[in-house]
Amino acid sequence: MSCPICHKSSDPAYRPFCSRRCADVDLARWLREDYVIPVPLTEMEEESSDQPEKGDTA
Numbered sequence: 001m002s003c004p005i006c007h008k009s010s011d012p013a014y015r016p017f018c019s020r021r022c023a024d025v026d027l028a029r030w031l032r033e034d035y036v037i038p039v040p041l042t043e044m045e046e047e048s049s050d051q052p053e054k055g056d057t058a
Contacts, residue, residue: 001010003018005025010016017023029035 001016002008003010003022004016005022006018008018011018014020014023017026
């Protein structure tokens, strides 16, 4: 198995990563919310995004 960050061979001590550094890089990505799962908008969300918010002047 290879490290998902740098693609080197993984180390059993840091599995699935190769080192503490790559594990920390992955953790930082999670904390910054870089990993997201796209979700389609519901009908209500689409309707609310089409309407201007209160106080907006168009």
